[in-house]
Amino acid sequence: MYYRCHKCGGVFPASEFKTGRQLHGPGCRAYGVHPNHRYCPCGVSIDWYGYDYVEMEKLGTGRFTQLLDVIEVDRDYVGIGVNKKEAALYRSREIDPIAGEHLQFVNVICHSTEREYMLCVPPDIKDVWTAVGWTFNKTKSEYAPVVEA
Structure with missing residues (x-):
């Protein structure tokens, strides 16, 4: 490492x-x-x-998630046509020995740059849009990527 x-x-x-x-x-x-x-x-x-x-x-995300041994918790889409973007929430299969709990990541693609990100989020989050909103310090209902883009 x-x-x-x-x-x-x-x-x-x-x-x-x-x-x-x-x-x-x-x-x-x-x-x-x-x-x-x-x-x-x-x-x-x-x-x-x-x-x-x-x-x-x-x-790449595929190999990164394979090495981390994660499972998919939730997946959803936002937008339509060429602007349609996918987001997924992943959780480590095993409890992390350092953290003492599962590690959780939300995988998103930026609307403006098209770059893919794997962002760490708290392990108690249960759905992808709550996780994405959390990364912006917003709730699920406050986060509106289509409006913001």
């Missing part, structure tokens, strides 16, 4: 860095804390966000 710095592109062994950043986002507890905390020589703190994004982008 390695970390990649977003600023300089440097790659470092994960065992040398603290992952004290919040994996699930604002208000959630941090996972995977390592006792050593270092920074990239360019001054940027190295964290899980960089690792997850780089690995998912290199491997």
Whole structure:
């Protein structure tokens, strides 16, 4: 496992860095804390966000979810025709030994950039649109991707 710095592109062994950043986002507890905390020589703190994004982008969502051994919890679509986008909610099959609970991810495709993302969400979320809304600090009913795009 390695970390990649977003600023300089440097790659470092994960065992040398603290992952004290919040994996699930604002208000959630941090996972995977390592006792050593270092920074990239360019001054940027190295964290899980960089690792997850780089690995998912290199491997593709299919292989990334296979390696994480996840199961699909929910899947839905928004939009019509060429603007139709899919979103899926995945949960780890086994309880994560570091987190002490299942890890959960929502897989989305950005409407404007067409980039695919796998975003961590709290394990108590049960449907895909609640998960997507949560990533924007909104409820399921407040999140309206067609209106926002």
